[in-house]
């Protein structure tokens with residue numbers, strides 16, 4: 001196991017502990033993006049946990065805002081705030097609400113939770129960076145269920161028309177949404193082809209291979225004149241056996257003390 | 269009973285009788301309790317996935333084809349997210365769609381600020397022809413649904429998903445458009461809606477012990493408002509407050525104030541969200557945070573009398 005993989009494991013443990021502290025939460029969609037979060041915060045992004053609002057920093061919009069617990073576990077591991085804060089998730093008065101909030105949590109760059117809006121916000125950030133010529137890279141993570149929202153495609157048109165090559169979008173392609181599998185609910189077909197036809201520079205990779213995620217980001221950065229779409233083929237609930245086994249039902253799950261111990265044992 | 273169980277049970281009965289009724293969801297069929305309908309009525313249930321705007325206009329199309337569609341999602345997505353689709357495809361085009369918004373206001377609890385709608389009634393109330401019904405308990409909802417189908421115009425229903433205390437007895441009869449006097453009194457009128465009817469009753473019963481006789485009105489439909497019942501009460505008490513699980517701007521407070529201003533000008537106070545955003549918390553925490561507890565209601569009543 002390399003260093004980044006070790007970090008991702010530790011983040012997954014924090015992620016499950018965080019949800020256990022309130023007894024239930026969005027575990028599936030959080031765990032499915034821990035590897036990309038690790039790649040971004042530990043290798044790719046120009047950021048400073050001691051100065052979360054640093055000028056010209058790279059930014060991340062987690063458009064699937066319900067993955068808050070995964071984001072908080074990563075930010076905590078990276079040193080944006082203390083571990084004890086992680087266990088205030090969703091408690092009254094917390095700085096860690098169930099959906100990402102840029103005015104509450106240090107390190108969160110955009111408020112999300114109403115699906116479909118975050119990609120457009122990221123596009124706005126990318127345009128802003130072009131105006132300021134600060135060479136920042138803007139990252140966004142969108143869900144595959146979320147991609148049923150029309151606004152995602154309004155954004156895709158616009159980003160491509162504006163040739164936003166400073167925008168790197170990840171699609172968390174876990175093939176599940178809340179009510180079930182995408183293919184049962186409203187199948188979106190081949191997402192790589194769709195984004196390609198919208199003018200994106202596209203990639204489709206194993207979303208749990210951190211080194212490959214880093215390599216792909218570097219490759220994408222060399223392609224000029226188009227926004228980038230990296231489709232991450234992922235498993236919802238990745239790394240925690242009972243969550244993976246639950247399939248679509250791992251979207252939001254109760255996590256008991258025993259379940260937490262089982263999850264930690266499995267991850268170690 | 270949970271509101272969502274009452275919703276599913278009643279829709280099952282109605283769909284068995286009326287082949288025009290369809291149900292549409294936007295990837296929240298499981299949390300909203302409509303999921304079992306998909307098994308039973310395969311050809312009349314549609315999960316649009318996460319595409320609320322699409323769902324709303326598809327429903328308008330179904331209605332134009334003679335069907336009676338119900339669309340079901342969380343209140344913020346059933347109102348502000350699809351406001352223009354409701355205004356144009358549904359209301360302006362005179363299409364009969366019944367919109368079920370779940371977990372209004374603070375009942376969104378741990379879903380937090382992004383999911384906590386304090387403005388759904390305001391935005392939809394301003395659309396002509398819309399009926400706005402804030403359900404008080406699950407039994408009432410079950411009685412209301414068939415009457416809402418009969419109503420000539422689009423309908424917005426606010427219901428919590430889970431259980432709230434019952435307000436009405438077994439023999440209660442719901443009449444669409446009519447407010448209910450749920451407790452008689454002579455000193456002050458508490459005009460309440462939705463889950464706040466229960467909190468108002470708790471307050472009124474405690475006030476009674478302290479020698480203050482409060483009349484509690486459950487409004488049911490914020491639009492159209494039952495002016496007669498409200499006027500009859502306030503003409504007797506000359507003192508009134510409203511109680512709602514919503515922003516006081518544009519909600520029940522506004523609706524009652526607008527009416528009283530024209531017909532019986534008087535001072536009116538409000539319990540409800542005073543123009544703030546939502547946040548995460550349990551129902552009881554949030555009731556306190558926005559000063560909406562029975563204790564707060566009592567205090568306000570004592571202030572005005």
Ligand SMILES: Cc1ncc(C[n+]2csc(CCOP(=O)(O)OP(=O)(O)O)c2C)c(N)n1
Nearest residue numbers: 029113114115143144145146176177178295
């Ligand atoms: C506009 C909107 N509609 C509905 C929801 C409720 N909701 C939250 S997560 C979710 C499913 C998301 O599926 P997907 O985008 O695939 O995320 P993941 O599988 O990564 O959890 C739904 C329907 C929402 N948050 N926003």
Ligand SMILES: [Mg+2]
Nearest residue numbers: 144145176177
């Ligand atoms: Mg998904």
